[in-house]
């Protein structure tokens with residue numbers, strides 16, 4: 001479903017992602033974990049072509065994402081729901097309108113839009129706030145609107161960037177259960193998070209060890225490594241020689257006294 005082959009992305013000559021190769025099968029639920037700045041958001045952005053890879057190939061379903069023409073990108077995105085880390089809600093629209101937006105763009109019948117939006121808002125526990133404005137909602141409630149907006153068009157791929165970051169423990173569990181249900185209905189889900197989720201789902205420890213990897217690729221680190229190995233071997237060699245010398249002196253010394261060691 002999603003295939004990264006030796007993908008790298010640079011910002012100002014700094015690697016945000018380096019040599020990433022992995023695949024995610026259809027219907028899998030995957031966690032991408034790593035510390036702040038590890039490249040989790042970058043990885044998601046590459047999947048829905050908010051960013052283009054500098055090196056490597058990205059396939060999403062039948063799309064060669066890196067080579068997509070600008071006019072083709074919306075077709076890719078129709079299949080992908082994104083829960084943004086920074087929400088991106090429209091503050092001059094109601095909760096309902098925020099959720100309904102994608103369906104209206106696709107010219108769905110208003111009655112069906114209403115049914116779908118209220119259903120998905122009920123799923124995230126916000127049906128009673130449908131006609132409120134986002135600025136009147138708490139951070140956690142706004143986050144749930146973002147989740148509802150991503151789910152409403154029933155995407156085959158759901159990308160969630162820190163989806164439970166602003167939620168209390170109980171709501172986080174409800175949302176995690178919701179992801180499980182969406183996943184059980186067949187959607188492929190990638191969740192980027194600092195904390196690794198469990199709940200019996202397959203946790204994919206992508207771990208983005210780019211920092212360590214990048215350092216390894218730096219020439220001066222390689223030089224230091226070679227020097228360290230050389231010094232290590234020298235110390236080992238000296239130790240072995242000293243031990244051999246000591247053994248022969250001891251046996252000379254002991255044979256002088258008629259001892260057998």
Ligand SMILES: Nc1ncnc2c1ncn2[C@@H]1O[C@H](COP(=O)(O)OP(=O)(O)OP(=O)(O)O)[C@@H](O)[C@H]1O
Nearest residue numbers: 011012015016034035036037038039040041042043
């Ligand atoms: N548009 C950009 N311009 C310049 N640098 C960027 C840009 N986007 C990301 N970066 C850099 O790329 C690296 C990875 O950023 P990214 O947002 O992918 O990390 P993250 O793992 O999502 O972090 P967090 O857990 O804090 O959300 C960071 O060092 C960041 O500063």
Ligand SMILES: [Mg+2]
Nearest residue numbers: 040041085161
């Ligand atoms: Mg991020």
